[in-house]
Amino acid sequence: MQFIDLKAQYAALKPSIDARIQRVLDHGQYIMGPEVAELESALATFTGAKHCITVASGTEALLIALMALDIGLDRQAGDEVITTPFTFAATAETIVLAGAKPVFVDVEPDTCNINASLIEAAITPRTRAIMPVGLYGQVADMDEINAIAARHGLAVIEDAAQSFGALYRGRRSCALSTFGATSFFPSKPLGCYGDGGALFTDDDGLAQAAREIRVHGQSARYQHTRIGVGGRMDTLQCAVVLAKLERFEWELQRRAELGARYRQALGRMDVRQVVVREDRNSVWAQFSIFVEQREQVQAALKAQGIPTAVHYPLPLNQQPAYAHFCCTDCTPHAASAASQVLSLPMSADLSAAEQDQVLAALAQALRQ
Numbered sequence: 091m092q093f094i095d096l097k098a099q100y101a102a103l104k105p106s107i108d109a110r111i112q113r114v115l116d117h118g119q120y121i122m123g124p125e126v127a128e129l130e131s132a133l134a135t136f137t138g139a140k141h142c143i144t145v146a147s148g149t150e151a152l153l154i155a156l157m158a159l160d161i162g163l164d165r166q167a168g169d170e171v172i173t174t175p176f177t178f179a180a181t182a183e184t185i186v187l188a189g190a191k192p193v194f195v196d197v198e199p200d201t202c203n204i205n206a207s208l209i210e211a212a213i214t215p216r217t218r219a220i221m222p223v224g225l226y227g228q229v230a231d232m233d234e235i236n237a238i239a240a241r242h243g244l245a246v247i248e249d250a251a252q253s254f255g256a257l258y259r260g261r262r263s264c265a266l267s268t269f270g271a272t273s274f275f276p277s278k279p280l281g282c283y284g285d286g287g288a289l290f291t292d293d294d295g296l297a298q299a300a301r302e303i304r305v306h307g308q309s310a311r312y313q314h315t316r317i318g319v320g321g322r323m324d325t326l327q328c329a330v331v332l333a334k335l336e337r338f339e340w341e342l343q344r345r346a347e348l349g350a351r352y353r354q355a356l357g358r359m360d361v362r363q364v365v366v367r368e369d370r371n372s373v374w375a376q377f378s379i380f381v382e383q384r385e386q387v388q389a390a391l392k393a394q395g396i397p398t399a400v401h402y403p404l405p406l407n408q409q410p411a412y413a414h415f416c417c418t419d420c421t422p423h424a425a426s427a428a429s430q431v432l433s434l435p436m437s438a439d440l441s442a443a444e445q446d447q448v449l450a451a452l453a454q455a456l457r458q
């Protein structure tokens with residue numbers, strides 16, 4: 091069994107993906123070819139955001155958003171960005187790379203997303219932005235976060251690397267704040283066959299800035315108006331995502347069904363689960379549960395051929411590279427979640443029979 095079955099997805103979409111790739115090989119515009127604008131238009135429509143700017147990866151999307159907002163530009167200013175420590179490193183990494191300081195605020199113990207009620211206390215005169223993460227595929231409390239940001243004149247960058255496609259109060263992840271940033275890493279809910287990502291915004295000026303930053307800060311050829319990066323998503327990867335979009339709604343539906351099926355069965359087994367709030371859904375980029383004897387359970391599942399993963403074993407403020415930005419014990423809920431979370435196999439192509447196998451093996455592992 092695969093943790094995420096990408097081969098089955100390719101098999102289902104082979105004619106469209108192959109045709110899309112062949113078209114790029116035929117026209118030969120590997121950089122900024124027509125598929126780039128086609129994908130940007132399709133994704134803007136899908137999310138409801140005014141602008142979509144494809145970029146080289148989810149990491150690059152976050153960095154370009156920060157740069158477009160001039161965060162960290164004046165290295166003396168000591169700009170701060172509030173975020174969660176319970177995330178993939180790229181979230182905080184880009185804040186540091188932009189020249190700012192990540193300020194870690196603890197998560198809610200049930201959803202594992204940043205606790206919006208703790209954000210205001212972390213705001214200082216140096217705070218420039220809030221960067222919530224839609225962990226595991228469920229969007230954080232964006233309305234509350236946007237309201238706090240509006241009161242303090244801050245930007246909100248949604249790290250939607252895991253939540254692309256998710257719904258929040260009837261709106262789509264990525265179209266909820268100043269910037270939405272997502273990843274098309276192959277294992278993400280909407281993945282390509284390499285690295286890729288996208289930025290979303292309703293702000294014309296920020297969209298223009300992001301477009302310039304992704305091509306080395308050029309406002310016209312060899313006219314470098316600002317500092318930028320080599321941050322384009324290549325045409326072949328855009329072609330792959332365009333083909334994958336054809337059955338993306340079906341995949342979201344299938345993920346929802348598999349998620350509900352997991353939840354029902356795990357409920358009967360009294361396994362503690364990540365809570366999904368009633369005003370939103372999860373796209374289950376990861377399907378994670380809490381288990382106390384994690385190492386034993388993981389080993390028992392592995393012995394039965396069930397792959398699992400841990401997202402993430404330590405909050406970032408306990409990682410050597412980030413510990414000096416924060417006290418290491420001031421986010422107790424993130425620390426507790428990190429010691430217990432375990433992700434089970436999940437992808438649109440997981441069969442009900444495979445899921446039953448996971449559940450049976452888990453029930454047995456928990457009895458041991």
Ligand SMILES: Cc1ncc(COP(=O)(O)O)c(C=O)c1O
Nearest residue numbers: 147148149178180181251273275
């Ligand atoms: C929460 C989060 N942010 C950012 C990223 C970075 O995305 P990418 O791998 O496309 O650079 C990831 C990807 O793993 C992620 O999970």
